[in-house]
Amino acid sequence: MxxxxxxxxxxxxxxxxxxxxxxxxxxxxxxxxxxxxxxxxxxxxxxxxxxxxxxxxxxxxxxxxxxxxxxxxxxxxxxxxxxxxxxxxxxxxxxxxxxxxxxxxxxxxxxxxxxxxxxxxxxxxxxxxxxxxxxxxxxxxxxxxxxxxxxxxxxxxxxxxxxxxxxxxxxxxxxxxILPINNIPKLSIPKTWPDDYICSVGRPSFQKNIELMIEILAKVKNKKPDIHLVLMGVGFHSPNLSIVKELIEKHRLKNNITLLEWTQREDIFNIVAHSKLYISTARYEGLPYSIIESLALSKACVVTDADGNRDLIENKKNGYVLNPNETDSFVDKVLELLQNDKLRDSFGIYSKSKFESEFNIxxxxxxxxxxxxxxxxxx
The missing domain is CATH 3.40.50.2000 (Glycogen Phosphorylase B;)
Structure with a gap:
């Protein structure tokens, strides 16, 4: 050498x-x-x-x-x-x-x-x-x-x-x-969404499959009219953004979703930390940082059974890993976690433990x- x-x-x-x-x-x-x-x-x-x-x-x-x-x-x-x-x-x-x-x-x-x-x-x-x-x-x-x-x-x-x-x-x-997230930073942007919400990070693209997320949101709304999704990172290289906006209009979800085009990483920490759960409908990932951050922030997650997602979420331990073709299963699990604080908290505890043992840099x-x-x- x-x-x-x-x-x-x-x-x-x-x-x-x-x-x-x-x-x-x-x-x-x-x-x-x-x-x-x-x-x-x-x-x-x-x-x-x-x-x-x-x-x-x-x-x-x-x-x-x-x-x-x-x-x-x-x-x-x-x-x-x-x-x-x-x-x-x-x-x-x-x-x-x-x-x-x-x-x-x-x-x-x-x-x-x-x-x-x-x-x-x-x-x-x-x-x-x-x-x-x-x-x-x-x-x-x-x-x-x-x-x-x-x-x-x-x-x-x-x-x-x-x-x-x-x-x-x-x-x-x-x-x-990633590094442990020991302190939740304050938002650097105005908060325009309600206090009760679910969240995700993903640019509208083939990989992230945000179209499926919108379809799930529409079905959840039928049973929980006040459901709200904060979707971060939609501004960078988002070839399917117009399709996603059309779906939002089609399902009358304008008041149920906040699209954040650009968000500092510290803002993402804040938004994930205060959310009820994290959702991913990706077709594939490497090992997504947004979900690693969700683990570090003690969050339950509902995700597709895709590369990267299945490496981070253990089904029925810190969230649910679901077939992307079964939108009704997504709807049921999102509603279950929103209605069951005890289950959601237990999943969050397991998430934090998994982060500390496997993904703390x-x-x-x-x-x-x-x-x-x-x-x-x-x-």
């Missing part, structure tokens, strides 16, 4: 949960043993990346973007190779779909270990078979390169092995984790440090 410290290059399109994940990792890795720098897109974030001591980390920007663009992607690859040649890291950790593709290819030129954390595989977002086949084919091809998957959940690990084709010894898990970061160290020393 060249350096006293292990030098790690992080490559990603830094938005959403991927951005949150990296910042939590960088802010908690032992700075005495690890040196980090970040390669990310030119339009994804303007915020500096900081280490455990609050020191700003070196960053390099190139044309990494969400969408496929052969010219921009080729330029990004060439830039990344130059950045890596200059910095000479001991290890590459790619985050996100695009970061994974570019990082895996670039690692080929340097003969150093490479991890990829998909945070939900890109092919899961495809709404047609042709696109899904193309994205999955790229992931399968790159699985033959000298890299390993560092999955964000056991569901993601299983998908890497069973669908993408990675060998079991090339797939590890470091679960997304003050404890789990040591697992990642061990993975990094073992990979570099044994390469």
């Amino acid at each position: 060249k350096n006293a410290k292990i030098k790690v290059a992080h490559i990603l399109h830094s938005v959403g949960g991927v951005d949150v994940s990296l910042r939590l990792i960088l802010g908690n890795l032992d700075h005495n043993h690890f040196e980090n720098f970040v390669i990310h897109g030119q339009t994804d974030t303007n915020l500096e990346f900081k280490d455990q001591n609050g020191k700003t980390l070196p960053t390099f920007q190139t044309s990494i973007s969400r969408n496929i663009n052969l010219i921009k992607d080729l330029k990004a690859l060439l830039d990344i190779v130059q950045f890596l040649k200059k910095e000479r890291p001991d290890l590459i950790h790619c985050h996100s779909a695009k970061g994974g593709i570019l990082g895996k290819i670039s690692s080929f030129f340097f003969g150093i270990p490479c991890f990829h954390t998909p945070q939900a595989y890109s092919y899961l977002s495809a709404e047609n078979k042709l696109k899904k086949g193309l994205f999955l084919g790229v992931e399968k091809f790159l699985s033959h390169f000298n890299n390993k998957i560092l999955a964000s959940s056991n569901s993601e690990k299983n998908r890497a092995i069973k669908e993408v084709g990675y060998k079991k010894n090339k797939v590890l898990v470091f679960s997304n984790s 003050l404890k789990t970061i040591q697992n990642l440090e061990s993975i990094y160290t073992h990979e570099v020393n044994s390469y």
Whole structure:
């Protein structure tokens, strides 16, 4: 190993949960043993990346973007190779779909270990078979390169092995984790919704399946007319927003839902903390931070049986994990938890316990440090 410290290059399109994940990792890795720098897109974030001591980390920007663009992607690859040649890291950790593709290819030129954390595989977002086949084919091809998957959940690990084709010894898990939420911050925005409400975080998109959430809300309203949903994060990359608004009008839910286009993470903590329960209708996730935060805030959750969701919610222990095709089951369980304070509180206690044992980054970061160290020393 060249350096006293292990030098790690992080490559990603830094938005959403991927951005949150990296910042939590960088802010908690032992700075005495690890040196980090970040390669990310030119339009994804303007915020500096900081280490455990609050020191700003070196960053390099190139044309990494969400969408496929052969010219921009080729330029990004060439830039990344130059950045890596200059910095000479001991290890590459790619985050996100695009970061994974570019990082895996670039690692080929340097003969150093490479991890990829998909945070939900890109092919899961495809709404047609042709696109899904193309994205999955790229992931399968790159699985033959000298890299390993560092999955964000056991569901993601299983998908890497069973669908993408990675060998079991090339797939590890470091679960997304957060800091404990010991103090509930005050809202920085006006509160325009009633005191009794349920909540969720999710941009209207194929992945989040907010259309199903609206259908569930409409059915709940038939039995509980004052039901109210606060939906956060609808402003960023929300291709289905117009459809969702049409459904709200169709079901006459304008007075039963609050759409928050942009919300600070601290505001999300406040809104989740004061809600009755958290709901997710996602088709798939990596390991969703909004639900991890709900666990840390002692919340019962009602979620779809999807990757990520099922890793966090244990059916009938800290919530309900339900078939997305059974909207009536969602309605029944939401109503049950709203009407049964004792059950809701018991689920919340289990949520907090599960968070402390499995998703508290003050404890789990040591697992990642061990993975990094073992990979570099044994390469």
